Amino acid sequence: MQYDDYKSKYKDATKQHNIMVLVGNGFDINVLSKxxxxxxxxxxxxFYDFVKYIGYDKDNILIRKMDEAKKNGKKNWSDFEALIPEVVKDEKDCKLMNTSLVELQEKFSLFLNNVVTP
Known part of the structure; x- marks a missing residue:
């Protein structure tokens, strides 16, 4: 669902509670090892190196935050997960976050395809 569709469907998005689940801690390794x-x-x-290598939209707020985190010595998936709340501060940020997240999901799919296919 696109952000504008979401906004029109739920008039008061500030009272809407959404849950984002990031699966980690070796989940992918356990599944792929099968x-x-x-x-x-x-x-x-x-993954970070892969994204930088294949290129990305320079306006992607998540990747910009990843760059900033790397400069501050952050290097784990948990560091990435911790920066997500920093991105969404108001309604305007939600639209940018959605666009950025879609691109990052596409990059992650390509990354996993690259890892799975030797």
Whole structure:
């Protein structure tokens, strides 16, 4: 659902409670190990390098936050998860967050495809 559709469907989005689930802590490794016997590297640092290598929209607020976090020595998936609340501060940020998140999801799918396909 696009942000504008969401906004029109739920007139007062500030009272709407949404839940975002980020699955981590080796979930991907456990699932992928069922299909592969070799080492699978899905560390945050590898994903970050992959995104930088393949390119991205320079306006992506999540990737800009990832850059900022890296400069501050942050290097784990939990560091990325912790920065998400910093991004969404008001309704205007929600639209930007949605656009940024969609791009990041696409990059992560490509990343996992790259990891799974030797």
């Amino acid at each position: 299909y592969r016997n070799d080492s699978i590297d899905t560390r945050y640092a590898k």
